Amino acid sequence: MKQRLLGAIILAALLVILVPEWLDGAGHKSRYPEQIIIPDEPVFRPIPQVKETSPPQPVSAKEIVESSNAAINAWALQAGSFSEQANAQMMRDQLRAKGYPAYIDEQKTADGNIYRVRIGPELDRERVEKLKSKLESEDKIAGMVVKHP
Numbered sequence: 001m002k003q004r005l006l007g008a009i010i011l012a013a014l015l016v017i018l019v020p021e022w023l024d025g026a027g028h029k030s031r032y033p034e035q036i037i038i039p040d041e042p043v044f045r046p047i048p049q050v051k052e053t054s055p056p057q058p059v060s061a062k063e064i065v066e067s068s069n070a071a072i073n074a075w076a077l078q079a080g081s082f083s084e085q086a087n088a089q090m091m092r093d094q095l096r097a098k099g100y101p102a103y104i105d106e107q108k109t110a111d112g113n114i115y116r117v118r119i120g121p122e123l124d125r126e127r128v129e130k131l132k133s134k135l136e137s138e139d140k141i142a143g144m145v146v147k148h149p
Contacts, residue, residue: 074148076120088115121148
C-alpha cells in the first residue's frame, strides 16, 4: 500500500510539474520566433476624371508593330531559302526532328514567293551565334544570323 501511495504521489507531482510545461505554448512560440504582422488593407483613391478636349488620334496597326519592334531586338538563324514550299517544309521538319525550334518565313517578291527556313527566335544574339556554329559543325548547314521577324 505504501508503494502504491508513493507511486501515485510521484506520478501526480510529475503531472503537476510537466503538463503545464508541455501545454503552455512555448514550443509553438519557439518554432515561430518572429511575430507575423499583417498590414491594414490599403486605401485606393479614385482616379480623377480627365476631361478630353479633343478625340484621341487613331493609331494604325503598322505604327504599333513598328514601335514594338523598335523596343525588342530578336534574332533568328536562317538555315535555308527555297522557292518551293515543299522543300522548305521538308527542311523545317528535319530540323524540328533534331530538336530545333524551326519555322518557315514566307516572303512575297515580284518573281514569286520565297520560303525561308529559320530557327529561333532568341533575344540573345550570342545564343544564335553558338547555334550557328553547332549547326555548321554537326549538320554541315551554313546558317545566317538575321533579325526577327
